[in-house]
Amino acid sequence: MRSVALSPQAREAALEAMSSTELDVLVVGGGVVGSGSALDAATRGLTVGLVEARDFASGTSSRSSKLIHGGLRYLEMLDFRLVAEALQERGLLIQKLAPHLVRPVPFIYPLNHHVWERVYAGAGVALYDTLALLSGRARGVPHHRHLTRRGARRVFPSLRKDALVGALEYYDAQVDDARHTMFVARTAAAYGAHIASRARVTGLLREGERVTGAEVHDLESGRTIKVRARQVVNATGVWTDETQSLAGERGQFHVRASKGIHLVVPHDRIRGDSGLILRTEKSVLFVIPWGRHWIIGTTDTDWTLGLAHPAASAADIDYLLDHVNKVLEQPLTHADVEGVYAGLRPLLSGESESTSMLSREHAVSHAVPGLVVVAGGKYTTYRVMAKDAVDAAVHGLYQKVPPSVTEDVPLLGAEGFTALKNSAHVLAERYGLHEARIQHLLGRYGSLVHEVLDLVEQDPSLGEPLTGAPDHLRAEIVYAASHEGARHLDDVLARRTRISIETFDRGIGAVEEAARLVAPVLGWSGEQIEREVEHYRKRVEAERESQKMPDDETADAARMGAPEVVPVR
Numbered sequence: 430m431r432s433v434a435l436s437p438q439a440r441e442a443a444l445e446a447m448s449s450t451e452l453d454v455l456v457v458g459g460g461v462v463g464s465g466s467a468l469d470a471a472t473r474g475l476t477v478g479l480v481e482a483r484d485f486a487s488g489t490s491s492r493s494s495k496l497i498h499g500g501l502r503y504l505e506m507l508d509f510r511l512v513a514e515a516l517q518e519r520g521l522l523i524q525k526l527a528p529h530l531v532r533p534v535p536f537i538y539p540l541n542h543h544v545w546e547r548v549y550a551g552a553g554v555a556l557y558d559t560l561a562l563l564s565g566r567a568r569g570v571p572h573h574r575h576l577t578r579r580g581a582r583r584v585f586p587s588l589r590k591d592a593l594v595g596a597l598e599y600y601d602a603q604v605d606d607a608r609h610t611m612f613v614a615r616t617a618a619a620y621g622a623h624i625a626s627r628a629r630v631t632g633l634l635r636e637g638e639r640v641t642g643a644e645v646h647d648l649e650s651g652r653t654i655k656v657r658a659r660q661v662v663n664a665t666g667v668w669t670d671e672t673q674s675l676a677g678e679r680g681q682f683h684v685r686a687s688k689g690i691h692l693v694v695p696h697d698r699i700r701g702d703s704g705l706i707l708r709t710e711k712s713v714l715f716v717i718p719w720g721r722h723w724i725i726g727t728t729d730t731d732w733t734l735g736l737a738h739p740a741a742s743a744a745d746i747d748y749l750l751d752h753v754n755k756v757l758e759q760p761l762t763h764a765d766v767e768g769v770y771a772g773l774r775p776l777l778s779g780e781s782e783s784t785s786m787l788s789r790e791h792a793v794s795h796a797v798p799g800l801v802v803v804a805g806g807k808y809t810t811y812r813v814m815a816k817d818a819v820d821a822a823v824h825g826l827y828q829k830v831p832p833s834v835t836e837d838v839p840l841l842g843a844e845g846f847t848a849l850k851n852s853a854h855v856l857a858e859r860y861g862l863h864e865a866r867i868q869h870l871l872g873r874y875g876s877l878v879h880e881v882l883d884l885v886e887q888d889p890s891l892g893e894p895l896t897g898a899p900d901h902l903r904a905e906i907v908y909a910a911s912h913e914g915a916r917h918l919d920d921v922l923a924r925r926t927r928i929s930i931e932t933f934d935r936g937i938g939a940v941e942e943a944a945r946l947v948a949p950v951l952g953w954s955g956e957q958i959e960r961e962v963e964h965y966r967k968r969v970e971a972e973r974e975s976q977k978m979p980d981d982e983t984a985d986a987a988r989m990g991a992p993e994v995v996p997v998r
Contacts, residue, residue, distance in 0.1 A: 492772025842875025
């Protein structure tokens with residue numbers, strides 16, 4: 430498949446195209462479901478546009494636990510259909526759709542009771558593996574196994590001896606959610622979809638009762654355009670109710686926001702060769718290997734404040750540290766925390782008073798003629814949600830449209846990935862880089878790695894590590910702006926890379942060099958560079974301050990101390 434760059438020029442062309450033609454489908458929302466809907470519609474031969482108010486994956490889709498999983502705890506809720514569906518999608522992603530981005534990861538589940546718990550939990554994990562087998566997509570993920578206490582501590586030496594009597598080991602998968610979402614959007618563009626971030630829907634166009642498009646405000650230039658479409662898909666996650674209200678109609682369902690926070694700590698603070706899953710009084714807690722780091726999460730609490738920047742409070746951080754320290758030989762402290770991120774899950778409301786008991790099932794409705802709303806669900810099943818949303822939109826087109834084909838459409842970077850991975854040493858020799866660096870790049874770009882390495886060939890200085898964040902090459906920063914749709918420093922440091930959570934200074938040491946690298950691509954003046962750097966510093970300062978606050982209200986107020994990202998002037 431021919432690669433398409435989400436460049437500044439491509440964004441301008443997309444907005445121009447959307448303003449000058451009537452689309453079959455306009456998707457509102459650039460998270461994983463919105464991006465997936467654009468890809469689904471484009472690969473059915475429809476003319477498609479996608480607009481996102483901020484950056485791709487800037488909401489929930491960049492702030493998950495980074496897991497592609499069936500959801501073991503949903504088995505306890507007897508939600509077998511959801512688990513089976515998610516396991517099938519897990520297999521598809523690992524084997525066909527995104528092998529460069531999604532990879533298996535083992536987890537240890539400690540047991541605290543000798544007989545009954547091993548039987549009970551063992552039966553659950555066996556059912557989990559069986560459902561994966563029945564999906565026909567179990568290949569690539571090993572089956573579970575039972576471990577003694579000694580065997581478990583051999584795999585995960587940091588476990589306290591008195592924290593378990595034995596364990597189970599099973600497999601799921603992990604993904605860099607923000608990069609995956611961006612790849613879905615970019616693949617949609619490769620199949621003809623018009624894609625634009627920093628383009629906010631401020632109103633819906635109407636003809637009588639029917640929605641016929643949207644009014645879109647370009648946040649970069651300040652202009653407003655009218656985008657006409659035969660069907661509009663609202664895929665705005667926790668903003669669903671807000672977007673739906675633009676139609677002036679009461680929706681058939683409502684979305685409730687649940688906050689989950691995660692901590693990032695250095696890998697050498699915990700000794701283990703697998704992930705860890707623990708039961709808490711409210712939900713489950715994961716300790717997930719993440720390159721040279723660990724991700725620890727998550728919480729599950731109601732959130733009723735601003736949706737754009739959910740804040741992690743000191744109480745949230747203490748909750749995670751307290752629970753993980755119950756099983757670790759060497760307790761973690763606040764000083765070990767490199768990064769913190771908070772996200773909001775879009776849960777369908779009205780099913781339970783407790784957010785942790787709300788269903789992760791999704792719903793699709795035709796709120797009014799011409800407007801499809803999709804909400805709920807979980808990251809792993811984004812493709813199914815997108816298919817159902819486009820099916821509903823197609824129903825309103827009153828024409829023959831092919832069925833969804835995304836089950837057989839690999840994302841950009843997937844084709845040829847395995848062959849390149851096998852020959853990483855050849856690439857390393859050709860470009861004068863360490864083989865470990867090439868493996869790192871392959872896990873982020875797949876077979877598009879050549880586009881990044883071509884930048885190094887044109888300018889060897891881009892083959893140097895980024896100051897303040899040596900895990901990344903300078904070329905990756907340039908590429909984020911030239912090919913991956915990044916418009917601001919926050920996009921580059923928080924989503925195209927994870928520098929904002931993987932360094933103790935939250936990316937402050939890298940921000941000036943990153944700004945100078947993207948400035949020529951994005952056409953920034955010297956003044957704009959200064960504004961961007963200052964904005965990023967203020968964002969980090971506000972987040973650090975919010976994480977010292979005792980509760981949601983004070984943490985939210987502190988986080989709001991940083992202004993929104995500045996437009997280009």
